[in-house]
Amino acid sequence: MCGLPNFVARYRLTYGFITCGVRYLKSTFKLATLRGAIALAVFSVAVGISAKPLVVCTEASPEGFDTALYTTAVTADASAETIYNRLVDFKPGTTEIVPALAETWEISDDGLTYTFHLRKGVKFHTTEYFKPTRDMNADDVIWSFQRQLDPNHPWHKQSQVGYPYFESMGFKELLKNVEKVDDSTVKFTLTRRESPFLADVAMAFASVYSAEYADQLLKANKTDNLNSQPIGTGPFVFQRYAKDAQVRFKANPEYFRGKPPADTLIFAIATDNNVRLQKLKANECQVALYPKPDDIPNIKKDPNLKVDELNSMTTAYIAMNTTHKYMSDVRVRKAIELAFDKEAYVKALFGKDNATVAVNPYPDTLLGYNKDLKNPAHDLDKARALLKEAGVPEGTVLTLFTRNGGGPTNPNPAMGAQMMQSDLAKVGIKLDIRVMEWGEMLKRAKNGEHDMVSAGWSGDNGDPDNFLTPNLSCEAAKNGENYARWCNQKFQTLIDQAREKTDPAERAALYEQAQVIFNQDLPWISMAYTKAFTAMRNNVEGYHISPLTTNNFATTQVK
Amino acid sequence: MSTPTPVVAVDQSLLYPSVYKEFWQHFSKNKGAVAGLAFMLVIVFCALFAPWVAPHDPSEQYRDFLLTPPVWLEGGQWQFLLGTDELGRDLLSRLIQGSRLSLLIGLSSVVMSLIPGILMGLLAGFFPKILGPTIMRLMDIMLALPSLLLAVAIVAILGPGLINTVIAIAIVSLPSYVRLTRAAVMGELNRDYVTAARLAGATLPRLMFITVLPNCMAPLIVQATLSFSSAILDAAALGFLGLGVQPPTPEWGTMLASARDYIERAWWVVSLPGLTILLSVLAINLMGDGLRDALDPKLKNAA
Amino acid sequence: MFSFIARRVGLLIPTFFGITLLTFALIRLIPGDPVEVMMGERRVDPEMHAQAMERLGLNKPLYAQYIDYVGKLAHGDLGESLRTRTSVWSEFTSLFPATLELSIAALIFAGILGLLAGVIAALKRGSLFDHGVMGISLAGYSMPIFWWGLILIMFFSVSLGWTPVSGRIDLLYDIPPKTGFMLIDTLLSDEEGSFMDALRHLILPAIVLGTIPLAVIARMTRSSMLEVLREDYVRTARAKGLSPARVVFVHGLRNALIPVLTVFGLQVGTLLAGAVLTETIFSWPGIGKWLIEAIGARDYPVVQNGILLIACLVILVNFVVDILYGFANPRIRHQR
16 A cells, blocks of 8 residues: 555655765775775774664655654654564564564454554663653553544644554554553454555554653653654664764663664765765765665675665556547557667666566566566567557657656666657657656646656555555546556456455466556556665674665674 | 947947957957957857767767767777767767757846846836835845755746746846946946936936946946856756756756766766866856956956 | 944845745745645545645635744744654754854865965966966856865765765764764764864865855955055055065955955855755755755745745845944945
């Protein structure tokens, strides 16, 4: 249900408006050693103060630390993943659900009631601004959900814009009731079956806050502090935040999974990926998030660095507005796909081995990927013939909306758009590239002002439905989230059936059929399945790159 | 190109020797100015005849020759004298084509701010009671905002693109024209010849445009030259911030913005457009200095 | 003198209101809607959207929004960032010291070098040095500083490894932000070597930001010095047999500084505009970068009040310079 937003919002912050780069000439290596020496010298000084700090170069300032108020992954990394815990967690590096604050749970047969049994003896952080008097219990869980659910909750109105994540996940309608059974048991009642419910409550917005701390703040009329001086049960205790510079945490000695190996965790904020890489090379940070795919071979060559990579659940695509003149004709859409040199595009944008040329709306790591479908060969003559057949005159102008800064689904939008422009020019289509700021592009694309829009989606619960329903369903065509504005009844029926089935094999078969229809009618040009990368120093251990776009350092250390 | 228009320097009845000649004598004494002029002539030539001067189509993507170095480096190709960019486009051709755009932006933004600027300045000078101070307050407000921030805000409103870049830059450079014109007009208004014209029954527009304005032109021409160069710089800065002219149109600043990712592997992609901007702006400023010396000896030593 | 100051203050008030009107209008004209931006790619249902707009007061008629805005300003309430939900004032005050530190460093660099170069060039008028200074300063004045920053980083940080790549200080130093000025904070902290580290981080950005002011100051000093040196009192001082250094620095420079001072004032705007680019290139956590990002994110309150604060700053500095100028030069004081 929620997809790219994490990613994209993350990248909107980073690259959305302005990216300024710093890239360096050949002799970076010399620098690396020199700076390394300096950093080492500094390091030894710092050791006396705190052993083995872990510095992570991140790409944007977190928006705040009250994680339920925000939707971006960069904020979740600095709050949900460090300060807080949830009832259940994703096992590091996977989408598998494991116990966290809840040790066990039961699901009723109708799938409408979830009963969680809480772990005992979990302590909230003790800091200068808060000393907990009791362990985490059911009240805290109730508080964390009721605040977002109940309009009469004293904290509900504290958020000016509501609780965007909670609301967009449909939790307002989904949750009928959250009640305390006893101090260590909480019961959730749903209004309908929701098979990914456990995965949902493993997400950032479902973090568990200290009700005791909240009460204190409310009494002292300092409710803003929940956001600036957070308290949770998580592996790290918040210390200090300097906007656009750094966030500092120290290890939580009472963490229920054991004290994290890194005593000090520092997020160094460097919006430019070149700067992050440079800092990594100089050992100013030990982990650098989101290296540019272009740089990956370079990093792999460096003996001091290594790269962790994962086929992420991400598809980059170009949605073709099926309600516009010419574009509504499937022959035109096919012609555009034939004229466009996808291979060259993926190679130029992502680099060899850093992404796979896409065929279907979701990558092959997910259920029911149709392996029989293949991309048609790049064929200009056939494209011209199809366009002629469809009556598209030479020199027709079509618009392509793209954003102004790169992100994982599109590291260099301007360059990609220009490649497409040059390809389509060969078959007589003039591509009018409209580069816009992220928010504006979304708005216009939702209004259907585009002929084509370059977009991307990344799933975060590993279910194919998470790709298809939000992006290609008839309902999404109505509200504009389906940028192709494509509503195909056959396709819709298939994905509806698949959603209701529980047997994976049955679902897979339905999804395979759906992909056939997708490829026949071609509402999108699926461009690439991308990989996620994290670059780090060789001596970093215990980091797991996550398919869910989050980063957790509870088990990471510098050897 | 704002070629010197010495007609306006006509001063009283002293028509000997030819004003052109006198102007050129002054101007050519300044070696820097002449060098600047020469460089600008080359740029103007490139801009005018870009399609014939450029060896390649600036948008043609030679995908087998991505990031080819300039010819004097190892791996360089005679085909691409200054190398190619990340999409295999010939850099020299793009720089040449880019000169068109930069000159166009410079010229049109100067015209677009010069004309309303002079108008408002004249009005402010001729109506010192209410209209004048109002206009000047308005200009003060605009001057209080750093020009680049204001330009960014304007482009954010209008959306990025060539025309909007020009508009943003024109708006930003408006106050200096208004102030300059007003100051010059205030200085002239008390002169005898203005009084004489008034007594002779000259209408207000005639008084404004025919009697007073020509005598205020010298500083305006110098200012126009200077703002021409700053327009090029501002356009490049906007392009660098991703808010200027949109791809694939080759504009120097935009080229820098998209090229900076490749500096580690291909320094030429980032160095050459920057150098071109620097040299062009420098040339125009040198010319501006020369113009000032030649047109308006009073201003000679002012910065 | 008092009436002079009063007149100047009188001029400030309409300017201030004009700026509030301008910033208010600017941000309302920017297309895109803040709620949409806040939600990312998530679905925003119309009801929720309307609620959010209401909570933000964006559903009222424009004039009412403006009155709200000015009313809040009068109470010193600059609003809250839509993105981070922290107060604009606290964000501004937490980032402004970084910009101020950078600007001051740039001005010191530009001032010292510019004055020196200008004075020597004036004294050795027509010499090779004079031509050199004038040529270089014109080049500096023509410099696209975003490119200049990149070139300096390439050379000094990467090839030579003399200066760090970006940021204000090495993160392994734990410097609590007491004043926000890194150089002062490092001195207050007991971490060895941190001051030098902060200084090394400051050098390149200060040079880049100071380049244009340097060029302007050098040219201005030279020309005003040349004028002063021609004045009678300088000749008299020379004739009295005062040492050349005394003539130049005491009699000459002091008077030559008056126009230079004005240029200093005028450079504040340039400096802040330059800060936008410089901060971006060097990942300097200051207000320039903050504002550019806010404009991109349609963060109404931040853009509105950030620009307002900057404009006030520029006005204030110019006001102070005006007053100083008035003290120094009675002729100005009595002019309209």
